Amino acid sequence: MSGDKPKTYSIKELACDFGVTPRTLRHYEDQGLISPERQGQNRIYSAEDRVRLAWILRGKRVGFSLSEIGEMLDLYDLGDGREKQRAVTAERCRDRIRALEAQRDDINATIEELQEFSELISNLKRDKKKGVWIRRDTGQPLQKYEP
Numbered sequence: 001m002s003g004d005k006p007k008t009y010s011i012k013e014l015a016c017d018f019g020v021t022p023r024t025l026r027h028y029e030d031q032g033l034i035s036p037e038r039q040g041q042n043r044i045y046s047a048e049d050r051v052r053l054a055w056i057l058r059g060k061r062v063g064f065s066l067s068e069i070g071e072m073l074d075l076y077d078l079g080d081g082r083e084k085q086r087a088v089t090a091e092r093c094r095d096r097i098r099a100l101e102a103q104r105d106d107i108n109a110t111i112e113e114l115q116e117f118s119e120l121i122s123n124l125k126r127d128k129k130k131g132v133w134i135r136r137d138t139g140q141p142l143q144k145y146e147p
Contacts (some may be wrong), residue, residue, distance in 0.1 A: 009045040011036075018053055028056055031066050033073060063096055
């Protein structure tokens with residue numbers, strides 16, 4: 001029906017729907033990411049604010065900064081059918097994937113090194129006669145560590 005008013009949301013409704021605090025919504029407003037209308041002291045959020053909030057929270061979940069999210073959201077209204085927004089967002093997602101894959105590789109290498117070190121330490125015993133640490137599995141003295 002064309003006479004229906006668009007759906008609006010109070011700060012409490014939107015906060016509850018998305019599992020965030022009203023303070024979070026006010027922060028996003030301060031950052032210029034959402035722009036609710038005001039009726040006196042009350043904030044009235046539109047369906048567009050709701051969509052923008054969903055984008056903001058998804059972007060935060062995958063590690064984008066609020067400024068990056070804001071830049072992507074600002075591309076929404078360019079009048080190009082959101083082509084630029086889609087292209088920029090896709091490229092930023094690919095960049096984020098590459099960064100996360102590099103972090104994962106670093107974490108995996110660190111885990112591997114820690115596992116090897118843990119196994120080495122667990123396999124040592126002190127030779128009280130010689131005053132040195134020896135490997136339980138080989139009986140050989142521990143070699144100096146050279147990184």
